[in-house]
Amino acid sequence: MQKSSNFTIEMPTTTCSNIIPNGGFDAPIDSSGWYHMGSGLQYVAGNLGYALSTMRRVDWSDGLGTFIDSRCLQVGLTYELVADVKLVSTGGEATTCDPRVSSGVYVCPRGSLITFNNFLVSSAIWGVATLGGPTGITGKNRGFEHGTFSFWNAMGNPSLKIVSPGAADSNGRATYYALSANNRTQWHYGPAQILDTSCFTENEQYVVEMDVRMEDDWGNVKLCNPYQMSYIRPDACPMVFLKITKGTATKISTKPIATTFGPYNASKKWRKIYNVFKATAEISNATALSFFVGAGMVNSNIVIDNVVVRKASLGDFNLTCSYLIRNGDLSVGDTRFYAIFGEGYLAIDTPGADGAGYALVHKNRTKYFHGPVQMLDNSCWNLGETWEFSVSMRIRNSTSGAWASCDKAAKFGSTWCPTPIIYSVNPEGSMNVMSSVVQSLEYNSTPWTTNGWNTFTGSFTVSNVMVTYPYIWGYIANEMAGIDLYLDNWKITKKA
Numbered sequence: 001m002q003k004s005s006n007f008t009i010e011m012p013t014t015t016c017s018n019i020i021p022n023g024g025f026d027a028p029i030d031s032s033g034w035y036h037m038g039s040g041l042q043y044v045a046g047n048l049g050y051a052l053s054t055m056r057r058v059d060w061s062d063g064l065g066t067f068i069d070s071r072c073l074q075v076g077l078t079y080e081l082v083a084d085v086k087l088v089s090t091g092g093e094a095t096t097c098d099p100r101v102s103s104g105v106y107v108c109p110r111g112s113l114i115t116f117n118n119f120l121v122s123s124a125i126w127g128v129a130t131l132g133g134p135t136g137i138t139g140k141n142r143g144f145e146h147g148t149f150s151f152w153n154a155m156g157n158p159s160l161k162i163v164s165p166g167a168a169d170s171n172g173r174a175t176y177y178a179l180s181a182n183n184r185t186q187w188h189y190g191p192a193q194i195l196d197t198s199c200f201t202e203n204e205q206y207v208v209e210m211d212v213r214m215e216d217d218w219g220n221v222k223l224c225n226p227y228q229m230s231y232i233r234p235d236a237c238p239m240v241f242l243k244i245t246k247g248t249a250t251k252i253s254t255k256p257i258a259t260t261f262g263p264y265n266a267s268k269k270w271r272k273i274y275n276v277f278k279a280t281a282e283i284s285n286a287t288a289l290s291f292f293v294g295a296g297m298v299n300s301n302i303v304i305d306n307v308v309v310r311k312a313s314l315g316d317f318n319l320t321c322s323y324l325i326r327n328g329d330l331s332v333g334d335t336r337f338y339a340i341f342g343e344g345y346l347a348i349d350t351p352g353a354d355g356a357g358y359a360l361v362h363k364n365r366t367k368y369f370h371g372p373v374q375m376l377d378n379s380c381w382n383l384g385e386t387w388e389f390s391v392s393m394r395i396r397n398s399t400s401g402a403w404a405s406c407d408k409a410a411k412f413g414s415t416w417c418p419t420p421i422i423y424s425v426n427p428e429g430s431m432n433v434m435s436s437v438v439q440s441l442e443y444n445s446t447p448w449t450t451n452g453w454n455t456f457t458g459s460f461t462v463s464n465v466m467v468t469y470p471y472i473w474g475y476i477a478n479e480m481a482g483i484d485l486y487l488d489n490w491k492i493t494k495k496a
């Protein structure tokens with residue numbers, strides 16, 4: 001017998017990319033690395049190969065466990081725990097649980113982390129609940145990749161359901177799963193998620209974005225209208241709202257932080273929600289914060305995928321007082337930030353006013369006051385200041401398709417040209433006020449060009465209502481019914 005004269009003990013190597021050993025249960029059960037709390041354990045048929053199962057569970061704490069390499073756990077990092085799970089009664093029949101409850105007979109299985117100190121349990125984190133979960137980074141389980149709605153809960157009392165297929169991911173690849181909120185008997189019923197209040201700093205800007213669609217219970221698309229800023233219209237599209245808790249008082253916001261945008265396209269099933277919002281003091285000082293997707297047509301299902309709430313970065317449409325109109329040049333080829341006063345719908349056409357890119361078109365206008373609008377941040381201006389308004393426009397007969405003309409000097413009637421307006425709205429009951437933008441001499445010095453673009457330039461003085469009213473819109477109105485209005489390069493800037 002030969003004796004070894006030396007030996008070494010090597011640290012086991014780990015990449016920490018997958019901390020759970022033998023998570024697919026390919027190793028023989030004796031060397032599986034898995035143990036049981038109470039009862040026993042066995043291999044059973046899995047989705048593919050084996051799955052691990054408990055035996056003779058008698059207590060709620062009887063379960064399955066493994067040791068994990070604690071070197072892989074770093075203070076402050078967030079870890080995701082994922083497992084496929086099913087429940088089978090001791091009689092062998094499949095049984096079910098309710099992922100929306102956190103206690104009681106119908107509670108679902110959940111993962112827990114137990115730490116030992118000298119073989120005594122020193123703490124246990126009953127973490128990673130099937131729903132609700134601990135708060136952390138914003139926009140968790142954003143693509144529903146595992147077919148679960150972990151971290152999601154509900155506003156109101158809809159039923160949550162995983163549906164297939166999902167929306168394409170950011171690389172354009174098809175995905176399997178999306179989250180649907182059904183049985184929406186009230187406008188605010190929808191999927192919700194808790195946000196980490198510590199992620200929000202006052203006056204910082206944040207992005208909310210996701211793919212969204214509306215369906216009936218059979219999965220047929222229901223077309224909503226993204227151009228009306230109303231959450232109670234029968235054709236309303238989904239919007240994202242905040243639920244803010246200040247101390248012990250909880251307020252459900254009725255002012256959306258993000259809305260669905262167009263273009264209006266019946267064949268396109270998925271639409272986008274996107275917005276950049278500023279964290280107010282109320283948001284950054286909240287004791288609890290969550291967001292929910294609601295407002296879409298009542299009794300229709302809201303389906304969401306690829307949900308992100310994140311800090312805004314360069315390349316986002318940040319709120320800036322240098323340019324009050326966002327997406328004024330339609331550079332991204334969609335109608336985000338635009339809505340409609342009156343009726344009709346918005347479309348995108350090419351080329352834009354520079355001979356390239358995109359232009360916005362307001363179609364199906366049936367009244368002279370129907371026009372595109374964009375909400376302005378009136379915290380950017382002060383009483384008495386002069387601001388400049390410019391926009392490139394052309395008009396087209398919606399029936400014949402011919403480019404049309406108008407009279408820049410006309411103030412009413414069938415020859416009116418599209419008129420820029422600042423519209424101050426006070427839903428508390430005071431009269432809404434429309435203030436015309438004064439046309440520049442330069443704009444007035446030439447007649448309307450029928451076959452080309454017309455650059456409107458003008459200015460307005462900030463009035464008292466423009467400072468004190470809660471909603472201020474940039475608005476282009478007063479074109480004849482039956483005319484499609486094209487616009488591009490819309491800007492509202494402070495006069496230098």
Ligand SMILES: [Ca+2]
Nearest residue numbers: 143166175177
């Ligand atoms: Ca997905």
